[in-house]
Amino acid sequence: MAPMNAPHTTADLISPALMQRFDIPGPRYTSYPTADRFLPDDEGHHLTSALQTRARLSSVTPLSLYLHLPFCESVCYYCACNKVITKDHGKVDRYLHSLEKEMVLVGGGLGSDRRVGQLHLGGGSPTFLDDEELTRLMAQMRRHFKFVEGVECSIEIDPRTVDRQRLACLRQLGFNRLSFGVQDFDPEVQKAVHREQPFEQVAALMEEVRALGFDSVNLDLIYGLPRQSSESFRKTLQQVLQLEPDRLALYAYAHLPTRFKPQRRIEARELPKAEDKVRMMDQAVQALMRHGYDYIGMDHFALPGDQLAQVKRDGRLQRNFQGYHAHAGADLLGLGVSSISQIGDAYSQSVKTLDEYYGCLDAGRLPVERGVTLNEDDRLRREVIMALMCQGKINFSQVNERYGIDCVHYFADALEKLREFEWEGLVMRSSAGLEVSKTGWFFVRPMAMCFDQYLARHQDHQRFSKVL
Ligand code: SF4
Incomplete structure (x- = not known):
């Protein structure tokens, strides 16, 4: 018997209409x-x-x-x-x-x-x-x-x-x-x-x-x-x-x-x-x-x-x-050309070509090209996005306690965007938080996008791949 946390069939679960609405390009988080x-x-x-x-x-x-x-x-x-x-x-x-x-x-x-x-x-x-x-x-x-x-x-x-x-x-x-x-x-x-x-x-x-x-x-x-x-x-x-x-x-x-x-x-x-x-x-x-x-x-x-x-x-x-x-x-x-590290609250990506990689190391420098250190809002959003991607749920009171916020208020915009997923039964919202449904698991990526502050600022997700 299939486990409860998994979809049983997808043809029954994912209608063409659902695909058309929610199979949008987006990051894999x-x-x-x-x-x-x-x-x-x-x-x-x-x-x-x-x-x-x-x-x-x-x-x-x-x-x-x-x-x-x-x-x-x-x-x-x-x-x-x-x-x-x-x-x-x-x-x-x-x-x-x-x-x-x-x-x-x-x-x-x-x-x-x-x-x-x-x-x-x-x-x-x-x-x-x-x-x-x-x-x-x-x-x-x-x-x-x-x-x-x-x-x-x-x-x-x-x-x-x-x-x-x-x-x-x-x-x-x-x-x-x-x-x-x-x-x-x-x-x-x-x-x-x-x-x-x-x-x-x-x-x-x-x-x-x-x-x-x-x-x-x-x-x-x-x-x-x-x-x-x-x-x-x-x-x-x-x-x-x-x-x-x-x-x-x-x-x-x-x-x-x-x-x-x-x-x-x-x-x-x-x-x-x-x-x-x-x-x-x-x-x-x-x-x-x-x-x-x-x-x-x-x-x-x-x-x-x-x-x-x-x-x-x-x-x-x-x-x-x-x-x-x-x-x-x-x-x-991460070590080697183009590798990415995640240390504490920072991400760092190495240079992408061999020439750059060798050049940096020959000069005794870290072969780093780009990076970022998370601010409080990034940390909070990372936590909720990863909770959605990994556990399929977000526990509001846990997040409220950890970050001293009120999720419903803080994420009002994201929760508003999630409504159309709710209407289709892809995610259930209660006072305790959010939980994705069996069908919803196939759309956690577009759901996570609702919490992505950078995407909200730049509507440029066309360069990402789609879910299917
Ligand atoms: S060409 Fe790309 S997909 Fe093929 S083995 Fe190399 S890295 Fe993998």
């Missing part, structure tokens, strides 16, 4: 303010001052570390990531060298408490690095940070770049969670997006992953890709479910070719129509529910025994630049 609101800060003031504040605290939660490894051998046409396409593996050496310089600089700011509770390697394709390079990278990190016992180490895997031996090496290096980019198993779709990786290849890797004793495996899927149909996607889903991943991310493809150059190679006429995308999402949600997956929130599903499902049930789910996670109170330190 992995931060608030969203990264596009950060201000120029090439001296890295926001980061430096946040690190100093952290260093002065008597007790802090171990850090989450994110490392961005930008290299990929070939481009996937749907890609919206910051990456460097190259076949030249010689480029890795300089990058690792610069990463170490960055670790030294940031480590100085962190002070003596360098404990790390979670590490994630993303990209690009982290597995562009060979075993020796990954070993060198992990050794660098262990030199500059102290991994706590039971540290959660995860890495994004491009299935085309690993085999049994490489997986064994990752296990030996301490990785316990893997995330495979699958997207779709249909050969025609794979050709259309320039990412060919047969089901058999991924299935064989999954077998190895289980044999090697990794704690959790995530698979990423995308619906709305060129040449995808509800029929072809149904088959992909069947194949994915055979593999029994612990977690699944189900993203809607957002075709924004003016923002993301690789997407210009996708034939717009080959893209499925909006109603086909709803059908694909519907069949995916139904299939996942039938197979016992819990709905976590925006695009994410997990088996009930998985840590993410557990924290969701306990109301402890969190969200940051890595999406949903279980590490309450942990600052996120």
Whole structure:
């Protein structure tokens, strides 16, 4: 039976009329303010001052570390990531060298408490690095940070770049969670997006992953890709479910070719129509529910025994630049080109190109480009937006007490905007607060937008992707 916190079917729940009204472009709220609101800060003031504040605290939660490894051998046409396409593996050496310089600089700011509770390697394709390079990278990190016992180490895997031996090496290096980019198993779709990786290849890797004793495996899927149909996607889903991943991310493809150059190679006429995308999402949600997956929130599903499902049930789910996670109170330190840090009340983003990155580090400067330190209103709005995105509810009295405000008065504008969601039964409002409905979970993003003070000031959300 499907869990109470999850939608059972989407076709029944999401009518075309609802889609038309509420499927508007908007941020994914992995931060608030969203990264596009950060201000120029090439001296890295926001980061430096946040690190100093952290260093002065008597007790802090171990850090989450994110490392961005930008290299990929070939481009996937749907890609919206910051990456460097190259076949030249010689480029890795300089990058690792610069990463170490960055670790030294940031480590100085962190002070003596360098404990790390979670590490994630993303990209690009982290597995562009060979075993020796990954070993060198992990050794660098262990030199500059102290991994706590039971540290959660995860890495994004491009299935085309690993085999049994490489997986064994990752296990030996301490990785316990893997995330495979699958997207779709249909050969025609794979050709259309320039990412060919047969089901058999991924299935064989999954077998190895289980044999090697990794704690959790995530698979990423995308619906709305060129040449995808509800029929072809149904088959992909069947194949994915055979593999029994612990977690699944189900993203809607957002075709924004003016923002993301690789997407210009996708034939717009080959893209499925909006109603086909709803059908694909519907069949995916139904299939996942039938197979016992819990709905976590925006695009994410997990088996009930998985840590993410557990924290969701306990109301402890969190969200940051890595999406949903279980590490309450942990600052996120991003290292590498284009990475984002969230330390206390500050956000900071690194420069986006390799030349800038190397230039800053060669000059002994933090490779920071932009940042922001939250004011009281930002902190308050971040809390309510994250409560909506993670718990699906806002408890007015808790917020009133913490911030010394009256939510009904303070958020009068937002609550007024939310009325149309209320009328459609997407969110329920009472004197205690707000709670989203099963259907409402699919629209938490536009609901969160009602609380976004920056969007209210600048009506420019067209550059974001839509919900579906
Ligand atoms: S989707 Fe991933 S693997 Fe493909 S080009 Fe982008 S970053 Fe590289």
